[in-house]
Amino acid sequence: MVQFTGGCLCGTIRYAVNAEPQRMHNCHCDTCRKVTGSAFATNIFVAEDDVVITQGEPKSFSHAADSGNTVVKEFCANCGSQLFGHGTGRPGVKNIKVGSIDDASFVQPVADLYVKRALPFTQIDPSLDGFDEMP
Numbered sequence: 001m002v003q004f005t006g007g008c009l010c011g012t013i014r015y016a017v018n019a020e021p022q023r024m025h026n027c028h029c030d031t032c033r034k035v036t037g038s039a040f041a042t043n044i045f046v047a048e049d050d051v052v053i054t055q056g057e058p059k060s061f062s063h064a065a066d067s068g069n070t071v072v073k074e075f076c077a078n079c080g081s082q083l084f085g086h087g088t089g090r091p092g093v094k095n096i097k098v099g100s101i102d103d104a105s106f107v108q109p110v111a112d113l114y115v116k117r118a119l120p121f122t123q124i125d126p127s128l129d130g131f132d133e134m135p
């Protein structure tokens with residue numbers, strides 16, 4: 001059963017996710033800021049096998065994370081929209097950038113990561129768990 005669908009800005013890449021998200025959190029690290037072009041990223045974690053690319057083929061870019069793990073970002077080569085990330089630190093798990101989801105009204109982050117790097121204007125919900133770095 002399809003739980004939710006998403007895609008990039010230009011419509012070249014489309015995906016469907018067939019499972020409930022495992023975790024959802026906001027990340028205020030420098031990498032998430034750079035890659036999203038926004039103040040922070042909201043990431044939805046699902047099992048890699050539950051993400052089905054229904055159209056197009058994302059391009060990928062690999063880099064080293066703070067932890068030393070290799071992290072891969074997947075995006076549309078045509079419009080540049082960021083779609084997914086995965087890394088050697090969490091094999092078999094993919095994160096989905098919330099902005100790529102068609103109807104993300106179900107999303108409720110449970111934690112904020114890298115709070116100490118959050119931009120001064122960012123409002124952090126005090127009812128969520130907050131971590132200075134990656135817990």
Ligand SMILES: [Zn+2]
Pocket residue numbers: 008009010011012013076077078079080081
């Ligand atoms: Zn695109």
Ligand SMILES: [Zn+2]
Pocket residue numbers: 027028029030031032033041114
């Ligand atoms: Zn981050």
